Amino acid sequence: MHIEVKALLVTAVASGQGKTSVTAALARKLVRQGQRVRVFKCGPDFIDPMILERASGAPVQSLDLWVVGREACRQLLAQAASEADVILIEGVMGLYDGTPSSADLAREFGVPVMAVIDAAAMAQTAGALAQGLRDYGPVAMAGVAANRVASLGHAQMVAASLRDIALLATLPRQAISLPERHLGLVVPGEVAAIDALLDTLAEQLVFDADAWEALPPVRIELGAMLSAPAPLLAGKTIAIARDAAFLFIYPANLATLRQLGAKLCFFSPLANQPVPDGADAVYLPGGYPELHSEALSNAAQWRASIRAEHAAGTPILAECGGMMALADVLTDQSGASWPMAGLLAGAVQMQARLAGLGSQALSTEHGELRGHTFHYSTLSTALTPSACTVKHPSATAGEALYRVGSLTASYFHAYFPSNAPAVAAMLSRQSA
Known part of the structure; x- marks a missing residue:
């Protein structure tokens, strides 16, 4: 048995490209359109899930083929698919970084990839990055999200460079962005007007609805339910x-x-x-x-x-x-x-x-x-x-x-x- 759901893994060539901002913006945008959205974070992380939970309004769990385990990841995805219209997964570091990597997770569950590219200091080279990310694994590339785009003309240059890859989304340069400190992003409770900031990101995210609708749903196989642990702490x-x-x-x-x-x-x-x-x-x-x-x-x-x-x-x-x-x-x-x-x-x-x-x-x-x-x-x-x-x-x-x-x-x-x-x-x- 299986269940089908629209799903996307949001990744990049490295950390610092804007994966969390784009994932949060897309989650908030879809929620505001009336979609039921569940977000996951690939790899061990505490802070990004807090931002993504605030953006989506739903708890954010971790997916990791080694720490969490394949069957547990499958069960988490199946549960989310039964409750949501859309599943978004934010990757960890770069697409192929780590053992297992975000690419390994995407391939394991047949989830297409959207690559976030920081286009602030590039234009046509975005196409080379996107094609390299797609073909190296390879992975199923749903499209690209170009972050920190300066203008419509800039976005058009990026889109033309992608050749057979869709420009799924663009996000302009932000006057105010999600703040960071030594362990990563500042937690949402410490960010002034965090919901207004997330709303702004959602409003400024230009999303190709037709390309999104054309993506086929992901088929999640329903494996055997994992048994609950014995109540070893009962009464404690x-x-x-x-x-x-x-x-x-x-x-x-x-x-x-x-x-x-x-x-x-x-x-x-x-x-x-x-x-x-x-x-x-x-x-x-x-x-x-x-x-x-x-x-x-x-x-x-x-x-x-x-x-x-x-x-x-x-x-x-x-x-x-x-x-x-x-x-x-x-x-x-x-x-x-x-x-x-x-x-x-x-x-x-x-x-x-x-x-x-x-x-x-x-x-x-x-x-x-x-x-x-x-x-x-x-x-x-x-x-x-x-x-x-x-x-x-x-x-x-x-x-x-x-x-x-x-x-x-x-x-x-x-x-x-x-x-x-x-x-x-x-x-x-x-x-x-």
């Missing part, structure tokens, strides 16, 4: 930090915790809220503690509460930014140093260059737990790691994982559905 309450300093959480992670039977309660360390009473475990996800280090340092109630939970043996899982907030000290990008919660002996130092990036896996007694890493800080510590992740696909050593009493901490961001029993063990007292 998981306290999860969620605010501007701790906001990098896969929606699928929360869904997995609920499938495991856990009750979720959220609190804000930034607001100096303590760990909620009655929590059986604490999950501190990644985020931007470096942007809020002074507030976290001054949040005496939060710091005392997490120390008390640790002393009581409450399981604590801290990922990336969550781990940074538990070190002795955090030195931010300005060079200022701030005392943190002090559960993990060591000092975190922000730096200008990337310190870790890519898909990785952690070996556990329950099998492989998959995820990724992406950070601009380093941890200096005398602690001996209890384990290390393995990079994919190189199989070389990845991020260190530390266990200090009931605390499990690492720069590694785990994708919980990849191994729910391993996650349940980390959040259970018997794993300490």
Whole structure:
């Protein structure tokens, strides 16, 4: 059995071409036309999905043939196809970057590709880029979206260069664009008038409706349903930090915790809220503690509460930014140093260059737990790691994982559905 849906993978030759802006603009445009739109993000990412969710009005899940898995990706696409008129998938980096790549995903599910080309400093060369992107794989090329187009004449030159490839869309140079910082785009909650900006992008996106309508629907095969995890956390309450300093959480992670039977309660360390009473475990996800280090340092109630939970043996899982907030000290990008919660002996130092990036896996007694890493800080510590992740696909050593009493901490961001029993063990007292 199968289901059919209009679908498009939005890609580019590299990062920074405007994939997110074009995908968000197209999603918002189609929604405003009355279409039901579901958007996915290819590869591990937290920030782009927030923008795309705001643009489409629907949750944005990750698709990755290795981290998420082929059958899980198929199931996510089939579910979306049953609920939506259109599926948009934003690719990761360049079309052929990574193992697996966005091109691999497109070919796996027969999704045609729209290549975003930053045409600000080119005209006819856009055709060479588009044809190279199409033929190298090859992939099914639905068309091109030319970004930062200066004029109608400029757009016509780009269109003529494409030969047998359609110019599906154009977006002009923006007076105000989606702002960026060291980990990527600024999250939508921090962007003034974000909805007005998305509306403007949608209004300015010139889209070839005839070429779009001519695209055949994508056929998604309905495979066997994946079984839900056993309720290994039934009756347990998981306290999860969620605010501007701790906001990098896969929606699928929360869904997995609920499938495991856990009750979720959220609190804000930034607001100096303590760990909620009655929590059986604490999950501190990644985020931007470096942007809020002074507030976290001054949040005496939060710091005392997490120390008390640790002393009581409450399981604590801290990922990336969550781990940074538990070190002795955090030195931010300005060079200022701030005392943190002090559960993990060591000092975190922000730096200008990337310190870790890519898909990785952690070996556990329950099998492989998959995820990724992406950070601009380093941890200096005398602690001996209890384990290390393995990079994919190189199989070389990845991020260190530390266990200090009931605390499990690492720069590694785990994708919980990849191994729910391993996650349940980390959040259970018997794993300490």
